[in-house]
Amino acid sequence: MRHPSVAVMSTVEAARCAAHPEASATTTCLRCGTFLCAACAQSAEGHALCGACLDRYAFAPDVSATARIALGLGLAGLVLGLAPGVVAWVLAERELQRIERGESPSGGRPLAMAARMLGWLCTALLVGAAGLTGLRLLSEE
Structure with a gap:
């Protein structure tokens, strides 16, 4: 019997980038869960985000x-x-x-x-x- 984390890892490894179907996904967007290749993954405070979520994050107003x-x-x-x-x-x-x-x-x-x-x-x-x-x-x- 395989460990559940191994099954999840193999699913991510087999996944394809949502924007580039020819590229393997290396991570997922923290906010929306979209599969991302290395070219699409963008970092915000150490977390991987897709471009759309990064735009939302960047334009979120600062509040004291x-x-x-x-x-x-x-x-x-x-x-x-x-x-x-x-x-x-x-x-x-x-x-x-x-x-x-x-x-x-x-x-x-x-x-x-x-x-x-x-x-x-x-x-x-x-x-x-x-x-x-x-x-x-x-x-x-």
């Missing part, structure tokens, strides 16, 4: 960790409680200012703007809830 965290906090504010959303608003405003000054990658703008909107919503809901609680306390007196 702050923009990602702000968006995560905004979503957490809606799901777990409103206070993280207020923090998201503050972080998003700071990140948008950093983007305007060129200190953070501009690819984070959509995430920071979404975090700001979620922060506004969480803040409005928090203020509304506090107002309703205050009204209830006043009406009980």
Whole structure:
């Protein structure tokens, strides 16, 4: 009985390049799985990619960790409680200012703007809830 990894290796070795059927595949694209010959395989951070996936990778916008965290906090504010959303608003405003000054990658703008909107919503809901609680306390007196 053959070991499963041997069967997989022989399949890759027998495979042909998707773009050059006359050439044997030497690897597969990490993202889409396309068989690639040595001429087609392109490296991105040590991983083999086909040309189409490399183009997608190259044009993916850089996003700062702050923009990602702000968006995560905004979503957490809606799901777990409103206070993280207020923090998201503050972080998003700071990140948008950093983007305007060129200190953070501009690819984070959509995430920071979404975090700001979620922060506004969480803040409005928090203020509304506090107002309703205050009204209830006043009406009980």
